[in-house]
Amino acid sequence: MKEKEKKEMENESNTLIIEGRNAVLEAFRSGRTIDKLFVLDGCQDGPVRTIVREAKKQDTILNFVGKERLSQLSGTGKHQGVIACAAAYGYSDIEDMFCLAEERGEPPFLILLDNIEDPHNLGAIIRTANLAGAHGVIIPKRRAVGLTSTVVKTSAGALNYTPVAKVTNIAKTIEELKERGLWFVCADMGGETMYSLNLTGPIGMVIGNEGEGVGRLVKEKCDFVAGIPMKGEIDSLNASVAAGVLAYEIVRQRMK
Numbered sequence: 001m002k003e004k005e006k007k008e009m010e011n012e013s014n015t016l017i018i019e020g021r022n023a024v025l026e027a028f029r030s031g032r033t034i035d036k037l038f039v040l041d042g043c044q045d046g047p048v049r050t051i052v053r054e055a056k057k058q059d060t061i062l063n064f065v066g067k068e069r070l071s072q073l074s075g076t077g078k079h080q081g082v083i084a085c086a087a088a089y090g091y092s093d094i095e096d097m098f099c100l101a102e103e104r105g106e107p108p109f110l111i112l113l114d115n116i117e118d119p120h121n122l123g124a125i126i127r128t129a130n131l132a133g134a135h136g137v138i139i140p141k142r143r144a145v146g147l148t149s150t151v152v153k154t155s156a157g158a159l160n161y162t163p164v165a166k167v168t169n170i171a172k173t174i175e176e177l178k179e180r181g182l183w184f185v186c187a188d189m190g191g192e193t194m195y196s197l198n199l200t201g202p203i204g205m206v207i208g209n210e211g212e213g214v215g216r217l218v219k220e221k222c223d224f225v226a227g228i229p230m231k232g233e234i235d236s237l238n239a240s241v242a243a244g245v246l247a248y249e250i251v252r253q254r255m256k
Helices: 003-013 021-029 046-057 067-073 094-104 119-131 149-154 170-178 216-221 239-254
Strands: 016-019 034-040 061-065 082-086 109-114 136-140 164-167 183-193 203-208 224-227
Touching (some): 016 021, 021 034, 021 046, 034 046, 034 067, 046 061, 094 136, 094 164, 109 119, 109 170, 109 239, 119 149, 164 170, 170 203, 170 216
Parallel strands (some): 034 061, 109 136, 109 203
Antiparallel strands (some): 034 082
């Protein structure tokens, strides 16, 4: 099995798996967040077409796969050609984050994650977000881990208090949030030392992928690129550690 497929299987194993046509259809109709839908390739009967329509309405990621792939995902062997991967925890809306900031009488502080793939990193960042007083975490729908059971566990209860929203496009979301008065800073080792930047006021902090960092398009949307001082022989921090360091520089400046 390829490394990418292995990683996907690990993420899916930590997600609520729903099998069978009736169960999957009811999950969609109940409003449950479905991250991914796997459908037997070539299956075109009425119930399956109905499920696919519901998936498209919710912008669920659709995968048409062979019998072997479905058998790998299935825990019961009775998938009937459809398997859904549902979030282990419910998502919020970005509007919930602005409401939380308003309730606290604080300028918004949001954390945006550009394709974080490790559920332990996502859980740790959500935990840090809560402790640093961030009003929410925003993650992309594709090429990133969602709210799996591992994320819930690693967050140590922070998901009960910190809203997490899923968006189609991080760069576009930054543009929309700028219209609401937010400034954006991303962490990148080529940036200006974070201590010299003004990180007060309404702010969005962007943390990039574990291996590649913040993508070029997302970085171009940011107002500041913050470098974290490093004195050792290696040249990068773990994504969740970098998030913690930069988040607490924002906390320090906001407390002045």
